[in-house]
Amino acid sequence: MSEPLLQIRDLNVHFPVKEGIFQKTTGHVKAVNGVDLSVNKGETLGIVGESGCGKSTLARTIIGLQKPTSGDILFEGESLPNYSAKQMRALRRDIQMVFQDPFTSLNPRMKVGDTIAAPLKAYKTTNNLEHRVKELMELVGLKPDDHYNRLPHEFSGGQRQRIGIARAIALEPKLIICDEPVSALDVSVQAQVINLLEDLQKQLNLTYVFIAHDLSVIKHIADKVAVMYLGKVMEMSDSLSFYKNAQHPYTNALLSAIPFPDPEKERTRQRIVLRGELPSPADPPSGCVFHTRCQFAREDCKTNTPPLKQKGQNEHYVACFYPIEREQEVKQTKL
């Protein structure tokens, strides 16, 4: 359980900004900027952050759709960016992805059965293709006989996402990257899909990297949570410690935005509203990237970059010079 399946070391993904007739590179968008993460076997790592913080780029880089600028991704101890195309193809069997938008992630001209069968065909894993596809459809809660020959546009969003999940688990991968798999769905359907993902994790011993911008979704599914802001990891810890003992000011702002289901409590909820806009990742602020919006920022935050450091005895990492002590925070809410 404790050996890391996936390790990301100092990963950078920069996109050149080209301008003018000669396509001169005038700068770089630092979508992912020095990220260190690791996921153990059977665990779920939740990655949260607002849009544009590099979550999806990170996902695309892990699965090999995007080449990293520098840094290393280790899968079962082997470095992915150095893989040849052939090795990468073999590896794709073990890393699969569930996509964000169930309306564009399925080929509109391909029957559902064929879509789920596509990975099986590509790797020629089974002789009895139809049987296996129907088995998979059953597993994700689709009706094999009725749905096999339908086209994607005949399905609702939740059903489409089930098709996408069936496709992802078809090859029995070790790692599944879920890139905001429920953000395009209704809340009631979200819960169904998340429960399905949890069931599958237990049944198939899967490891998830679960990307979301909704902390309440992450809370439900993740064992470990990482918060990203402008391509950097701000805080990472196990789920329990994260929701009880968040230390980064940004994390606190995010957590304060979750509404309470209880209306009595909801009335007393203190929201921390961040000032200003998300800075452009092409021109990130100096020092701590969050200092422009941080209510606790001091002079040295503007010049020095805080490293991701372990705080406390648990696996709790924070990239902040002045992390919020819990007592202090509690006092503040009382004020």
Next chain:
Amino acid sequence: MFKKKRNILALSLLLLISLATTTASLWLPLSPAYIDPSQRLLSPSETYWFGTDDFGRDLFGRTIVAARVSLLVGVVVSLVSTVLGTIVGLVSGYYKKADFILMRIIDGMLAFPALLLALSLVAALGGSITNIIIALTFAFFPVMTRIVRSAVLQINHLQYIEAAKTTGASDIVILLRYMLPNVLSPIIVQGTFIFAKAILAEAALSFLGVGVNPSIPTWGNMLQESQIYVTIAPWFSIFPGIAIVITVLTLNILGDGIRDAFDPHSTNRKKKRFLRRRNQDVTLNGGS
């Protein structure tokens, strides 16, 4: 597509034209090649339904037979340039490096007006049906390439293409199973329009005198021969002209019809599907 009357009409008209022209020798009462100088430039009558030309040949028979060349040129040019344009378009839309080189070549070809390019090619190659087909293919496939490429670029970044990559699909599978079916409708529409344009272009080339040998009747040839008689024997120009208009119009209607039929969201299917999906949702929600 057979729900709409105009589609059925267009298809049956096209079938009728092809059938009539292929079996012409079996049923035409007068040979289209028979020259009778005493019957020059007669107006339409019971014997000569469309009148006669300047050699006293039956214009009805000649108009029917002329469809052979037009349809042959149209079919072959549209098929070859569709296949060629689709392959080049898929490749250049999908592979960025090939795109740069291929598109510069295509840009060069598009810089010439299609008819002028065909004209100079026929002038260089000599006027036979094969050469006309080659010339018109060169003139029309760059447009097809551009259309396919732009359609590919549009869907290239959609998630289902990336999903196909992550599930280990090879490039050829992605191109044929994921790209091609999703760019098919503009290809078909453009294909039928090329069919129509090729017929027009062949007629234009023949009209300009660089086309098919004048002894073989084509609508273009007939128009060219008729132009000096247009004031004294207008039927000589009118009937081949009408034949061109009808054929081209038929093909355009057919192209629209096929496009509608290939659209998975087309209207007449939508209703049925909506009802089916609604029932399905009820059962699914009840189950889980």
